[in-house]
Amino acid sequence: MMSPLPFFLAHIWLIPMFPLATAAMMLFFGRKLQKSVIDVLCAGSVFVSFIFSVGGFLQLLSLPQNNRIAINVLFEWLPAVPYHMLDGRIANFVADWGFQLDPLSAVMILVVTGVGFLIHVYSTGYMAHEGGYYRFFGYLNLFMFAMLMLVLANNFLLLFVGWEGVGTCSYLLIGFYFHKKSASDAGKKAFIVNRIGDAAFLLGIFLTSAVLGTIRFADIGPALAAGNFNVGDPHLVAIALLFFVGATGKSAQIPLYVWLPDAMEGPTPVSALIHAATMVTAGVYMVTRTSAIYQLAPAAMAVVAMVGAITALFAASMGVVQTDIKKVLAYSTVSQLGYMFLACGVGAFTAGIFHLMTHAFFKGLLFLAAGSVIHALSGEQDMRKMGALSKKIPITYWTMLIATLAIAGIFPFAGFLSKDLILGKAYEKDILLWIIGYFTAGMTAFYMFRLIFMTFHGASRVDHEVEHHIHESPRSMLVPLVVLAGLSIAGGWVAWPEIFGGNSAFIRFLEPVVAVPHEMREEAVKGVSSRLGEIHLMLLSEGLVVLGILAAWYLYIKRTELPQQIANRLGWFYRLVYNKYYVDQIYDALFVNRAKDLGLALGAFDRTVINGAGVNGAGWLTRFISKILMWWDTWIVDGSVRLGARLVWLLSYPVRMIQDGLVQSYMLLIVVGLIGFLAYYFHLAHQVMH
Amino acid sequence: MIPTEYYLILSLALFTIGVVGVLTRRNVIIVLMSIELILNAVNINLVAFSHHFGSVDGQVFAIFIITDAAAEAAVGLGIILAFFRNRETVLADEMDMLKW
C-alpha cells in the first residue's frame, strides 16, 4: 500500500494497551503485590503510554500538514454486512478495531496520558493510607485504557466502547468507598444519568449509519460530499442533536449535569482525572470529531451554543454559594465545560479544544491542590472550617493560587488565552451569547477567589484537633502540583495569538481536522475585528475579572460578616440557589421516583400474579393433578387388583366353607353323594327294567 | 322261614342308626362304635344273602369284614389315644386342624 509508517505511528495501538496490561495485572494478582511494585507498574505504564504519545505526536508533525493522519487497524471487528441506507443506497456496515492518530487525537492523548501520569504519581501519595490500594490503581488504569480507546478510535462504535468504558470506570471509582451509602449512591447516579445520554448517542450512531452509510470518521467527509446534503438537512440536524444529548450526559451539561457534583464522593485524584481533565471532556472531543456534520446543521449548533452558555452561567451561580471545596470545583467544571460547548456551538471547535487542554491543566491542579488541603486538614472539606493556611502549607497555596489565576483568566496565564478566544468567537456570532459568557467569567473569578480567601486567608476557623496535625503533603503529591502549575502558566502559550506577535500554532495544528469553513479559518487565527476590536474585548473581560477578585476580597477578607447579611436579605432567592435550584428534587419527583414506582409495581405484579398464579398456581395445579392421580391409583388401579382378589375370594367361598377340618361334615357329604348316586342308579335300573 | 327281606330291612335299620351315630355324635369313641355298628349291619346283609343263595361266600366275606373291623378299631383307638394325649379332647368338633 503505502510506505511503512514510522515506529510510533505504526504502534499507536499500543498506547491504550499498556494501562490495560497493568489493570489486568491488578485484577489477577494485585492483592499480593507490595505498594511500591504497584506504584511502579501502574504509574509506569501510563508513563510509557505518554512516551508513545509524544513519539507519535512528533512523528505526526513530520507528515505534510494536509495529510497528518495515521491509522492502525488491528483486526476487523464486525465484518461487512450490507444494508439499505435511508435514501435507498446500499452500504456496508463494517467496524474494525482501528486506531487513528491525527492532530485532534494527538492533542487528546497527550493531555490524557500527561495529566494522567501526574495524577497517578499524586495518587501514590494521596492514597497511601487507604484500603484497596491495588483496586484503586487497577480501576484507574482501566479508565486510562478506556479513555485512550475513546480518543484513538477510528469509528463511532469503537469510540462508544471507550465511552461506555469510561462511564463504567467512573462508576467504579466514584463508588470506591463503597461502604459509604452516599458514595455508592453517587456512583449509581452517575452511571444512570450517563446512560440516558448514551442512549441518545447510540441512536445518533444508528442514524449516522443510516444517513451517511458509514461510521468511520475518515469516511464521513466524503460521505457528506457524496450525499448532496443541504445546509440544515433535518437528518443531519437530528444526528447532531442526538450526539449532543449524549455529550450532555458525559460532559455534564444541562439537563444531565446532576451527577457531577455528587461524583465528588470519590477520592480526590479521581475527581481530578476523570471529572476535570479527561472523561468529562469526551463530549467536547466527540462533538469536535463530528464537526463536519455540525457545520451542515446550524440549528443544532445554535442549540449547542445556547445550552453551553446557559449551563456555564447556571453552574457558576451555584458555585458562588457552595461551602464544600470540592463541590465548588465541581460546579466550576460544569461551568467551564459550558464554555467549551459554547465554543463548538459558534463554530470555533479549535478554541473549544484549546480550552479543554488548558482546563485540564488548571482544573486538574485545582483538584489536586484541594486534595492536598484536605489531606493537610485530616479530611476536612468544608471551607467554613478552613482559613489562614497560606503560611502553613505554602507549596499547596502557591500552586492553587496560580491555578485560580489561570481559571479566572488573568493575562498571560493559560486560562486567559483560551477563554478569551471563545468569548471573541461568541461575540462575533451572537452578542447575547457573549454577554452570558462575559458575566459568567466575572462570576468565575469571584467564586474562585472566594474559595482561595476562605481556604487560605483570614482568620483560622479550623477545628482544634485538626489544627495540630496540619502538615504539607509528601513529595509525591507536591511534584505533580508544581508541574501542573507550570503548565497552567505556560500551557496557553502554544496558541499565542497574532495580536501579540504569536502564530497560534496550536490552532493551525488542529485546523485540518475540524473542517472550519474557509472564511472562518483566517479569523480563527487573527481574532475578531468587527464592532469592537479584539483588544477592547480583552480589556473589558480583564476589567470584570479584576472587579470580581476585588469583590471576593471585600466580602471574604475585609468584611466577612457581609456574606451572611446578603444571604439573609436575599432570603428565598439565596435558599433557591443554595439548594441548587432544587433540580435534584425535581428530577426525583419527575423521573427517579416514577421509575422506582414502576419497579415497585412490577415487583408487586411479580409477587402476586407471577408468584401467585404462576408459581403458586403451578404448585396448586400440580398438587391437584397429583390428587386426581392418587385417586385413580387408589381406586382404579388398586381397585382392579383388589377386585380380582375379592372375586377369587367370593368364588372360593363355597369351597372354603366346605373344608372345615371336621370329619363328620365330610362324612355328611359322603352321604349326600351316596344319596345322589343311588338315585341315579335306581333311575338307570328303572329305565332298564321298563 | 323268615323272608330274606326281613333280614335286609333289619340290616338297613341298623345301618341307618349307625350312619346317624357317625354323623351326629361329637364323641369320636361313639363315632367309632357307630362305625362298628354299620359294619355289623353289612355283615347281616351278607349273611342273609349267603343263606338265601345257599353258599358260604357271603359268610367268608363277613369273616373278612370282621377281621378288618378289628384291625381298624385297633388303629383307630390308638389314634384317638394319641390325639387325646396331645389335645385333651375326644370331641370331633375340636379336631379341625387339617384345614386351610
Added chain:
Amino acid sequence: MIVNQALFCFFSVMAVVSAILMVTRRNIVHGAVFLISTLLATAGIFLLLQAEFLFVVQIILYVGGIMVLFVFVIMLVNLDVSLRQVQFNRQKYVAIVLTIVLAAQVFFALWIARNGVNLTNPSFKMPARNTEAIADAIFQHYMLPFEIASILLLVAMIGAVVMAKRRV
C-alpha cells in the same frame, strides 16, 4: 317256625333298640355296653341264618376282642369331662334328614323289587356243615384274601402299637 319268628323278633328288636340306645347315651360306657348288646343280638341273627361259625366268631372276636379294646380306651379317656359336654353336633338335624332320605331310597328299592326277585323263598340249601364249608371256601377259593387279611392284621398291630406309644 314260630320259634324262628319269635327268635327273629326278639333278636331284631334287641339289636335295634340297643343300637338306638347306644347312639343316644351320654355316658360312653353305657354306649359300649349297649353296643355289646347289639353285637350279641347280631350273633343271634347269624345263628338264625345257619351261620354257626360266624356266630361264634362274632362273639369271641367282636364282643370279646373289639369291645374290650373299646372299653379299655374309654377308661383312658377323660370320662367325667365328656359327661358334661354337649353330645350332639350342629349338623344333627340335617344328618338325620339326610339319613332318612338314604334309608327311604334303599327301602324304596327293596319295595320295588319285592315281586321281581324271588327273595321270599330261599331256593338254595346251605351246606350241612358250616365250618367245613367255610374252611373249604377260605383255603381254596379265597386264599389270597386270607393272606392279605393276615398282613392287614400285622400292619394294624404295628400301627396300633406305634399310635399308642408314648413319645420316646
